[in-house]
Amino acid sequence: MGILVVGSVGLDDIQAPAGSRTRILGGACTYFATAASLYDRVHMVAVIGNDFPHEHLEFLGSRNIDTAGLQVMEGKTFHWSGRYGPDLDDAETLDTQLNVFADFHPAIPEAWRDLPYVFLANIDPELQLEVLEQMRAPRLTALDSMNYWMGAKRQALTRAISLVDIVLLNESEVKLFAQEGNLVAAARRLLQLGPKALVIKRGEHGAMLMTHNGDLRGDCFAVPAYPLDRVVDPTGAGDTFAAGFMGYLARCGELSIGSLRRALVHGTVVASFTVQDFGIDRLRTLTATEIEARYTGLQHLTYLAPPADVTALERPFK
């Protein structure tokens, strides 16, 4: 088994009501790998500059992560600086410096081209396509993206979406991509491009899953966010949601509607831990036992007497 992740590794400055941090380890690939390594071995492909602190490499190496795919280039590491307002909604980006990331092309090590689980974090969809071309026969592929690429690289993104099994996007991104204000209608339109499942991340309002034709009797699942009485830093919530989701699927090895549902809950749980401290700090100490406890919590939070027939959950989704 094993998971390949391709995306950004960066050094972030974050300002939030609870405090601020400077040059902390960040980037979608980092968040994903750190969290997914709680489930299965993760193989990172990304680029860093020669200013990248050695302690961060040591940290990643101390997890169940293979960093042999990290390209080290002459120059500075990708840098993002953002600020959250009192309601902790979308971050305001103060500065983005692509640095070595501007010339990045993912080179998948030969031994990794047979990895079964592939996650394409939010990067230029042309690079996501380059990764897919290098993989031989992945069992499950998924991608994340963002509003910027929906304008700037719409054609490449549309192609990437049509090629992967699962698409993970925020609610507003689904509506923007489909150019449709109703979420259900937008989600159906996106599924028509080819992916087998769409995961809609809704932040503090939870997440939704849609498969097949998006029929409301069997093809949809919704889970609330894990209720938190304090949020510190939402950065990386989406990436670690993807990590819990893909990590669970890789560990469980089953590609059924039921396993997708459980994966959505794992994504929800892992993201709920991430936002309780700055950057990846909460993930450094997070344990499988803690994840299981919140999973049980969500079972209680959502429990309603089961419908008469739940056999549809055993269906494969791809």
Add this chain to the structure above:
Amino acid sequence: MGILVVGSVGLDDIQAPAGSRTRILGGACTYFATAASLYDRVHMVAVIGNDFPHEHLEFLGSRNIDTAGLQVMEGKTFHWSGRYGPDLDDAETLDTQLNVFADFHPAIPEAWRDLPYVFLANIDPELQLEVLEQMRAPRLTALDSMNYWMGAKRQALTRAISLVDIVLLNESEVKLFAQEGNLVAAARRLLQLGPKALVIKRGEHGAMLMTHNGDLRGDCFAVPAYPLDRVVDPTGAGDTFAAGFMGYLARCGELSIGSLRRALVHGTVVASFTVQDFGIDRLRTLTATEIEARYTGLQHLTYLAPPADVTALERPFK
């Protein structure tokens, strides 16, 4: 059995992307009574002017509704005019004319003072207190309110909240009332005033229930909204949510944590029908069979293997 509802009856003008309507039957009391009458007999206390169209009285009388508590006063009926933008979020109020509603004081007919279920729709909290004083020993009381009263009549509203069993509010209203930006913390603060349960309406993002001390392992329940691929008019969604909620509790007769959860799902379902046509139009034809079908749909939508122990659901909540 039977449900008492006190609130506004009005004639509304509504503009929405799907069209507009003029002088249609509206008001929180109307929406609630029309929907709750699918569950149990409803007794309306409200005021109308002598311009109130007879057809509306005939319609209400054709349902399982007792309109003997409708006061007819010299003057015009309460009028509200509102407009929804393309995203169908909060309505922009274009005009409010209180008319006869300005001098309204609820007089509960003697024979109704023993009604077991009492719903105080969104009106001046001083009037809500007047109703509570007239009731002898209600089995279950609940109130709705809005941001306006949280400023203008904060003290009366605080007292009303402390006296009822259940408070139903929107997410933003819970935060505003508690003066706390985190929803979980805000909800706990509100529960400390005395109500046994808090229902948080989150519109397209569903609803949440919190009981007792708001402990996340047993005192909380969350349900997503029923996914709709078209919304026509959100007016009355909150009032008919309350109707499905109270209607189910009145019909089922049980005051357990489990019945509260099922009631929350009924509220969600009834509101989902309401928003699919203008005003109360969808409710005119809505049947118990249609409600059951969407209830089953929500069971499927949220199904996850049950937690090991669900006996806590049998606990009474008051």
